[in-house]
Amino acid sequence: MVFVSAYFSGSETGMMTLNRYKLRHQAKSGHRAARRVEKLLRRPDRLISLVLIGNNLVNILASSLATIVGMRLYGDAGVAIATGILTFAVLVFAEVLPKTVAALYPDKVAYPSSLLLGPLQIIMMPLVWLLNSITRVLMRMVGIKTDAAISSALSKEELRTIVYESRSLMSNRNQDMLLSVLDLEKVNVDDIMVPRNEIVGIDINDDWKSIARQLSHSPHGRIVLYRNSLDDTVGMLRVREAWRLMTEKKEFNKETLLRAADEIYYIPEGTPLNTQLVKFQRNKKKVGLVVDEYGDIKGLVTIEDILEEIVGDFTTSMSPSLAEEVMPQSDGSVLIEGSANIREINKAFNWTLPEEEARTINGMLLEVLQEIPSANTRVKIGNYDIDILDVQENMVKQVRIKPKKTVKESVGS
Template identity: 85%
Template sequence: MEHVSTTTLIITLVIMVLVSAWFAGSETGMMTLNRYKLRHQAKSGVRSARRVEKLLKRPDRLISLVLIGNNLVNILASSLATIVGIRLYGDAGVAIATGILTFVVLVFAEVLPKTIAALYPEKVAYPSSILLGPLQYVMLPLVWLLNTIARGLMRLVGIKTEGSISGALSKEELRTIVYESRSLMSRRNQDMLLSVLDLEKISVDDIMVPRNEIVGINISDDWKSIMRQLTHSPHGRIVLFRDSLDDCVAMLRVREAWRIMSEKKEFNKETLLRAADEIYYVPEGTPLNVQLIKFQRNKKKVGMVVDEYGDIKGLVTIEDILEEIVGDFTTSMSPSLAEEVMPQTDGSVLIEGSANVRDINKAFNWHLPEEGARTINGMLLEALEEIPQVKTRVLISKYDVDILDVQDNMVKQVRITPHVPLKTSVGS
C-alpha cells in the first residue's frame, strides 16, 4: 500500500470504524427488540417489522453474519492503523496505533453504538434490516460454513444443537409482564388479568357456599310450607331435597316456578319437580379454570360440590367464578369482605370468623395459611385442634390472633395483629 496516501488510509480507517459501529449497533438493536411488539407490528403490516422478524427467525445466521462483518472490518482497521502509525511515528507507531485504535473501537465502535441501540432498538434495527437482509444472502456460503463448523464442535463436547428457542411465555412470565404494564392499563384491568391467571390455583372448595349455608326446600314438607319458602326466597335457584341435603332431587329456577304460577296452571309438588332441572355435580378440588369450561360445555350455571364419598360439601355457581375475576357483584347475597373486616388504628384488624382466608390475604397482602380450611374459624380449629376459649391468643405465621367471640362451637370474631406493616385495599 505504499502508493496509497496516508490521508486515504486514515479516511478508510474512519470508515472501517463506522462500519464496525454499525454492525455492533445492529446486533444489539436486533437482540434487544421487544419480540411481542415486533410480532404485533409484523402482523399489522409494518414492512420493516416483517424484515426484522424474518431475520430473527434464524438468529444463528444473523449473529454469524454480524460477527463475520464486524471481525473482518476490525482486522482490516487494525492493519490500516498499523501502516498509518509506522508512516507517522516509525517503529513506535505500532504501539501508538494499537493504543489509539483500541480506545476508538471500544468507545465509538462498541460502547456508544451498543448503548444507543439498547435504548432505541427499533430506530436502529429497522433501518439496519434493509442492508442486513441482502448482505445475509451474499454471505450465506460463509455463514453456513462457520455455523456447520461451530455445530460440529458443539456436538463433540455433547451440546445439543437441534433445540429451538421457544417464544412462548410461561404463566409466571406473563404475570410479570402484567405487573410491569401498570402504566399502560388501569389497576382494575390488571387485577382482572392476574385473577384469570390465578384460576388454576383456586379450586371450587375455595369459593363454594358451604353446606350449612345452602338454601333448599325439603319437598317432604307440606305444600303450604314449600310455597312460603318459595315466595320468600332471595335466591334465583333453590335446591330441592328429600329430608336430607345429601338426597338432592333437583335444582329449581325460581323464575320458572313463577312463570308456571302466572299461567294459572295446576301447581303442586309434581309440577314443581317437573319444572326443576337435574342436579349437576362437581367433584371437590376441581380448579376454577376447569370448572368454568365445564359449566360452559354442559350449559350449567350451578353445581353441587361433592366429596369422594358423594356427600354434599357445598354449592358453586358460575357467578362465584366470575366474581373471582371481576370482583364481587352488588347483587350477591353473601356479606362482602368490607362487612366482615374492620381495620383498627393500632394496625390490628377485627375479622368475622366466617371470612374467607384467601380473601383476607388478598385484601391486606397477608400470608395466612390457605391450605386446608377456607375460613378464619376453620384455620383456628385446625391450628388448635379444639374449640378455643374467648381471650385465647394464637400465633399463626407472623400474626397474633386474639379470639374475641365464640358461639355455637364456632369462632365468631377475632382480632389479628400482623408483625409487618399493614397494606390494605378493602373498599378500594
C-alpha cells in the same frame, strides 16, 4: 472502518434487544420493517454470523491500517501509539456508544439496519454457511446439540411478570382481572363454594303453604329441593320457572314443582376453577353441588362465583363483602369476622395465613386448636397474633389479628 464497525455492533444489539412479541404483532399488522426484521431473526445463527464476519473484518482492517500509518509517522513507537488510539476509538465509538444507543432504542436502530443487512446476508451467504457449518461441527465434537428447537412460548409465571410490568399501560382493574385468570388453576371449588350450612333449599315434605312462601320470598335464582335432609336432594329448581308456573297453571302443587326441577349437577371436591368453568360451559350448567369422595354434599358453586374470581364481586351478591367483614384498627391490627374467607384476607392485606386446610378464619382456628376455643383466648399462628373476641353457637364470630414485626421491620423502625 470504525463507523462501519459501529453499524454492525449497533445492529446486532438492536436486533437482539427487540421485544419479540411486539415485533410479531407489528409484522402481522403489515409493518414492512418489522417483517424484514422478523425474517432475519428466524435464523439468528445466520444473522449473528453475518454481523460478526462484517465486524471482525472491518476491525482487523482498521487495525492494519492504523499500524501502517503509525509506523510511517513515528517508526516502531507508532505501533504502540496506533494500538492505544485505535483501542480507545473502537471501544467508545464502535462498541459502547452504538450498543448503548441500540439497547435504549432497539426499534429505531433495528428497523433501518434491516434494509442493508438483508441484501448483505444474501451476498455473503456462502461465507456465512461455511462459518456456521464449521461451528456446528465443533459444537458436536464437544457434545452440544445444534438441532435443539428454541421455544418462544411463555410460562404462566412469565406471563404474570409481563402483566405486572405493564402497569403503566393498563388499569389496575384490568391487571387484576388478567392475574385472576392466571390464578384460576390454583383455586378450586372448595375455596369459593357456599358451604353446606348456608345452602338455601326447600324441603319438599313441608306443607304446601310453607313451600309457596319460601318461593315467593326467595332472593336466589335457583333453590335446591330435598326430602327431609340436604343429603337426599331431588332437583335444582329455577325460581323464575316456578313463578311462571304459578301464574299460568291453575293446579300448582308438589308434583308440578318436582317436574319443573332440573337434575342436580354434581361437582367433585378439589376441582380447579379453570376446569370447572369449561365443564359448566360444556354441560350448559350454571350451578352445581360440590360432593366429597363419599358423595356427601359439601357446598354449592355457581358460574357467577367463578366469574367473581375474575372480575370481582357483583353488586347482586347476597354474601357479605370483605369490606363488611374486616375493620382495620389504628394500632395495625384488624378486626375480622370468623366467617371471612382466608384467601381473600391474604390477598387484601398481603398476609400468609394458612389456607390449605380451611377456608374461613373460624375453620383455621378450629383446625389449629382441635377444639372450640373460648373468648379472650390468644393464638399464635405463624407471624400473627390472633385474639379470639367472640364465640357463639360453637363458632368463632370475631377475632383481632395483628401481624408480628419481623427482624427487618424492627431494625428499620
